[in-house]
Amino acid sequence: MGKIHELNNVLANQIAAGEVIERPASIIKELVENSLDAHSKRIDIVVTKAGLGELRVIDDGDGIATEDVKEAFKRHATSKISTRQDLFRVQTMGFRGEALPSIASVADVVMTTATGGASGTMIHFHGGELKDFQAAPARRGTDVKVSELFFNTPARLKYLKSPQTELSRMVDIINRLALANPDVAISFTHDGREMFRSAGNGNVQQVIAAIYGVKVGRKMLAIHGADPDFTVDGLVSLPELTRASGQYMTITINHRYVRNYQLTKAIIEGYGSKLMVGRYPVVVVNIDLDPLLVDVNVHPAKREVRLSKEQQLATLISTTIQQKIAQQNLIPDVGERA
Numbered sequence: 001m002g003k004i005h006e007l008n009n010v011l012a013n014q015i016a017a018g019e020v021i022e023r024p025a026s027i028i029k030e031l032v033e034n035s036l037d038a039h040s041k042r043i044d045i046v047v048t049k050a051g052l053g054e055l056r057v058i059d060d061g062d063g064i065a066t067e068d069v070k071e072a073f074k075r076h077a078t079s080k081i082s083t084r085q086d087l088f089r090v091q092t093m094g095f096r097g098e099a100l101p102s103i104a105s106v107a108d109v110v111m112t113t114a115t116g117g118a119s120g121t122m123i124h125f126h127g128g129e130l131k132d133f134q135a136a137p138a139r140r141g142t143d144v145k146v147s148e149l150f151f152n153t154p155a156r157l158k159y160l161k162s163p164q165t166e167l168s169r170m171v172d173i174i175n176r177l178a179l180a181n182p183d184v185a186i187s188f189t190h191d192g193r194e195m196f197r198s199a200g201n202g203n204v205q206q207v208i209a210a211i212y213g214v215k216v217g218r219k220m221l222a223i224h225g226a227d228p229d230f231t232v233d234g235l236v237s238l239p240e241l242t243r244a245s246g247q248y249m250t251i252t253i254n255h256r257y258v259r260n261y262q263l264t265k266a267i268i269e270g271y272g273s274k275l276m277v278g279r280y281p282v283v284v285v286n287i288d289l290d291p292l293l294v295d296v297n298v299h300p301a302k303r304e305v306r307l308s309k310e311q312q313l314a315t316l317i318s319t320t321i322q323q324k325i326a327q328q329n330l331i332p333d334v335g336e337r338a
């Protein structure tokens with residue numbers, strides 16, 4: 001017998017979880033992205049104790065057929081891509097097939113799901129072990145309950161920050177998901193208190209108002225710019241409305257929230273001297289592009305992406321914002337004074 005052997009499944013999944021599931025907020029991100037991929041119109045997020053109690057995501061999406069439910073919890077099992085070509089034109093939030101097995105390997109997970117057929121399915125995992133699998137109510141959609149997070153990976157549990165910090169990371173990711181998906185009604189309840197709710201009517205300005213306050217919502221300008229490769233749409237704050245931190249800028253690519261230094265810089269450059277040093281605007285922009293121009297498979301959590309023609313896009317963003325703000329200066333500000 002040689003010394004080298006394949007890792008068992010649970011162990012392999014726990015290792016994968018190290019990359020995808022860092023903290024309670026990662027679970028929310030992965031579960032809500034799954035709900036979005038399943039064409040949900042409504043997603044309710046219910047959390048207790050900043051995620052150390054229970055994390056629950058309930059959607060009204062496609063659901064999973066009984067024969068697929070166990071598959072969904074296998075590593076690299078996905079319904080979203082199948083060929084190499086698909087990988088280059090990913091349209092969904094997920095495609096790696098890692099989230100469910102990763103979560104199930106480091107927590108207690110109960111999923112109830114139904115496609116709208118005669119019956120639904122319930123499946124229960126504890127630390128990667130299948131505990132239960134049976135018929136459940138036929139209500140269309142999926143309900144995933146995660147508890148005892150990191151009970152079997154003590155180092156990971158210890159690494160978590162204070163409940164306030166974990167909660168604020170969760171709020172941040174929920175805000176971004178809601179801003180990126182204004183046509184989906186998203187709610188967030190923490191310890192029995194509703195923290196946030198979006199209407200799901202497609203109005204980004206209303207989502208901004210729900211998150212950052214009605215006053216901020218009123219001080220936004222709509223932008224639109226396009227070139228042969230990219231279309232940029234969004235809302236940017238009037239130069240008078242700024243924040244001391246850059247975290248109020250949300251960039252989405254084909255409605256996927258991303259972090260990208262060059263594009264963030266392009267937004268700030270669009271404001272030019274209108275922005276004081278150390279001040280940042282409130283911005284929500286979506287960039288529509290051919291999926292061939294973006295590689296989302298750079299980072300397991302898909303937060304960072306690699307863009308072709310990044311400089312061209314940066315220029316489009318900054319000129320679009322610059323022009324809008326220059327135009328705005330020509331309109332006398334009578335409304336505000338009256």
Ligand code: ADP
Nearest residue numbers: 034038072078079094095096097098099100142
């Ligand atoms: P991925 O999203 O990368 O495909 P996941 O492990 O997150 O991998 O999910 C595995 C599969 O389970 C998905 O491809 C999808 O078919 C199914 N699934 C997961 N969550 C949901 C959901 N909320 N509604 C419908 N199907 C789901």
Ligand code: MG
Nearest residue numbers: 030034094099
């Ligand atoms: Mg997924």
